[in-house]
Amino acid sequence: MNSKKKKFNFSIILTACIKTVNMLPFLERTSVKDRLNDYKETFNKWCQNEFTDKIIFVENSGYDLSFFNEKAKEFSNKTIEIMSLNHNNAFDKNLGKGYGEFLSLKEIFENSEISKNTDYFMKITGRYYIKNFSKIYEEFEKKKSDIHVYIKNNLTYADSYLFGGSKKFFLNYVVPLASKTNDSNGIFIEHCVAKATLLGINDNLSFNHFSTYPDIHGFYGTNNKKIKNNIFKRIKLFFWGKIKNYLLRHEKY
Numbered sequence: 001m002n003s004k005k006k007k008f009n010f011s012i013i014l015t016a017c018i019k020t021v022n023m024l025p026f027l028e029r030t031s032v033k034d035r036l037n038d039y040k041e042t043f044n045k046w047c048q049n050e051f052t053d054k055i056i057f058v059e060n061s062g063y064d065l066s067f068f069n070e071k072a073k074e075f076s077n078k079t080i081e082i083m084s085l086n087h088n089n090a091f092d093k094n095l096g097k098g099y100g101e102f103l104s105l106k107e108i109f110e111n112s113e114i115s116k117n118t119d120y121f122m123k124i125t126g127r128y129y130i131k132n133f134s135k136i137y138e139e140f141e142k143k144k145s146d147i148h149v150y151i152k153n154n155l156t157y158a159d160s161y162l163f164g165g166s167k168k169f170f171l172n173y174v175v176p177l178a179s180k181t182n183d184s185n186g187i188f189i190e191h192c193v194a195k196a197t198l199l200g201i202n203d204n205l206s207f208n209h210f211s212t213y214p215d216i217h218g219f220y221g222t223n224n225k226k227i228k229n230n231i232f233k234r235i236k237l238f239f240w241g242k243i244k245n246y247l248l249r250h251e252k253y
Contacts, residue, residue, distance in 0.1 A: 008141045009119040011054035011079075014046060015104050016126035017088055017097065018063040036063075038127035042217075043068055045129045047075045051137040054079045056114050057126065058104045062086035081114045083107065096183025098190075101160065106175050115167070120144070122164035130162065131215040139212055140164055146205035149197050158194040162214055166205075173200045 016039050020030045039059075046052050055078065059065055065084050072080040087103040105123070108115050115121075122140065130136060140148055148164040151157070165174075173196035181189045201207050 008144070009117075010137075010141070011056055011114050011118045011121055012046065012052050013105070013108060013121055013123040014043065014055065014057045014126035015101055015123065016057065016059040017061050017100055018059060019061040020088070020097075032063075035127065040067060040071075042127055042129040044071060046124075047071065047078065047080065049133060051134060052078070054114050054118060056081045056083065056108055056112055058083040058085065058108055058112075059126075060085045060100050060104045061088040079114060081112060083112065094184040095181060096188070098160070098178070098181040098183055098188050098192075101189055102175070102178035102181050102192075105170065105178060109167075109171050109175060118167065120164065120166055121170055122148075122162070123160075123170075125161040128161055129217045131217055132212065133214075135212045136162075136210065136214060139208070139210060143206075143208040145208040147197050147200050147207045148210060149193065150210055151194055151197055155198060156194050157188075157190045158197055160189045160193050161216075163193060165200075169196070169200055169205060173197075173205075 018035050018039060019032050020035070043057060046055060055072075057068055057072075057080070059068075059082075062084065065082055068082050072082060083104075085104065085107055087107070088100050091099055091103065120140070122137075124130065146166040146169045150159040150163070152159075174193060177192045177196045177199070178189055181187060181192055197207070
């Protein structure tokens with residue numbers, strides 16, 4: 001581990017829900033076996049990743065996490081926290097899976113030991129592994145902005161499978177606004193993260209729109225299809241990211 005990495009006080013947050021409830025809207029990858037295997041595979045990869053010195057793994061369906069606790073012990077050089085919750089069985093399922101994500105984030109910033117001593121966080125859907133994470137990390141570490149997101153659809157939608165920022169951004173903006181998530185009413189957590197982003201920018205939080213398109217290994221939860229990466233999307237994100245960074249950082253343009 002080099003000294004440069006030590007100076008960046010950073011943790012990834014891996015959100016998980018192994019045993020879903022069939023009534024959850026907009027969710028097709030519901031097999032417990034498939035989801036558990038997804039999380040096992042990606043958790044192992046994240047533990048092996050050289051840029052992840054601190055990991056918070058939070059599961060919200062009360063599923064047995066023995067595998068993850070035992071696997072974490074194999075990486076004694078890292079700080080890994082496994083959080084087991086049962087919140088997925090305690091809210092109106094019409095609110096959707098995004099509301100479960102909100103409850104997990106809320107729990108992390110109230111009770112996680114790692115979160116108490118960490119300055120920056122990157123939230124990642126726990127079934128996804130980002131194969132080009134080194135580039136995303138380097139951009140995050142270089143900018144050290146309060147807000148790091150992919151925002152689109154006229155600034156109304158921010159990807160929630162991968163976004164990051166300072167503790168202040170998560171505590172004061174993401175968590176409060178994510179509480180408004182209601183999938184059945186068309187208010188997805190992605191809309192809430194976008195609103196948190198714009199409110200944070202309005203309050204002078206520093207902002208960066210990622211220019212690196214994530215190379216994702218995994219399956220979409222909404223349609224149960226394997227994720228395919230698109231070179232044209234990478235190019236578009238790079239240029240649109242630069243434009244959005246310029247427009248949102250300058251008073252005159």
